[in-house]
Amino acid sequence: MSFLTYLINGLSLGSIYAIIALGYTMVYGIAKMLNFAHGDFIMVGCYIIFSVSAALSGNSVVGIIVAIILCTLLGVTTEFVAYRPLRGAASPLAVLITAIGVSYLLENIALLIYGADIKSFTSVINWEGVSFAGGQLKIQGVTIVTILVSVVILIVLQLFINKTKQGQAMLAASEDK
Template sequence: MSFLTYLINGLSLGSIYAIIALGYTMVYGIAKMLNFAHGDFIMVGCYVIFTICSTLSGNTFVGIIAAIIICTLLGVTTERIAYRPLRGAASPLAVLITAIGVSYFLENLALLIFGADIKSFSSVVKWNGVTFGDGSLRIQGVTIVTIAVSIVILIALQLFIHKTKEGQAMLAVAEDRGAATLMGINVNKTITLTFAIGSALAAVAGALLCSAYPSLSPYTGAMPGIKAFVAAVLGGIGSIPGAMIGGLVLGIIEILSKTYISSQLSDAIVFGILVVVLLVKPTGILGKKIQEKV
């Protein structure tokens, strides 16, 4: 039963990576930029939940809703102030460097407000979980909720993209921004909506992350954000199902690496996978090769 337990834990961790990777892949697929501050949006959401739960006697529901709202506003504001003026920049490195700057800004702002001390984060999920058989297999409540939430989010995003007018606009902008503009689509509004959705997902991922790993610091979202980027690349950045698959695969590999190889080498294995994927199949599992027009 132990292997099955590790596999389920890997699916849980991978579901968190998948939710984060969905934000990465949506922004890249539509805005054609990598928002490396995305991991720090997770940290902001965690601190919002922590602060509200500390002041409102553990009202986690209010904390999660507030985190989603604040992270959404943060994502929209960041896109409007930091990224939109650089959208027509001659070099894409300008936007990438700005994203890294936003990341450091948020981390240092959190350091000034909350300090560097690691804070204990009470689990948002209060359900104890279920036990199977003679008790050798126990699935934590947060594990079940995390996997279920990731599936619901994937289905909801797929329906939103393919069944709504706004989702169709996103597909059009992702395919050809110039042609979408000629067809009357408001590109700026579409990209802003994409950032809003991605940032809201970061808040949800933050709540689940700190429920599974109850510690909080200004750097809480940094490493999960980078690993989620690896998951997005593994699945095929720009593909929503690919981000989900990449996250699940990466989570399982990380947990099994920690268990059967070495906890110190697990991160090296994760990033080694990124190198292998880029060498063997740069487009990822579900990514498509794009031919540039000249």
């Protein structure tokens, strides 16, 4: 039964990696830019959830909503301030180096604010999960929700790209700016 447990936990972690890779792929496919700060935006979102949850005594849902809003604003601001002025630069390395700079900036700001110590907070998912085979195989609720949410995100993104006007415009821009 431990093999199945490892397999299911691997699927959960792999689904998180798939969502992150999808973000990298979309940015590179459309903008032809490697955004090395992509993971750092995720880090910022996690710290926002951590801070808001701590301030509201564990209310993670509000933290998630605030993180989505603030990370969107941070991404748009970074695009206008750091990346857009370099789109027509003579060397494509200019945007790449700027992305590395944005990555270092976000990491060091987080280090200044939160320090290097490990931070932890309670899970957003309070569901115990399910047990099979008389309790020998237990799948945690957070594992199930992670896999399901990742699948839903992948399906919704696929539908958005293929069925909406904005998605079609993104596909067209990736083919020919």
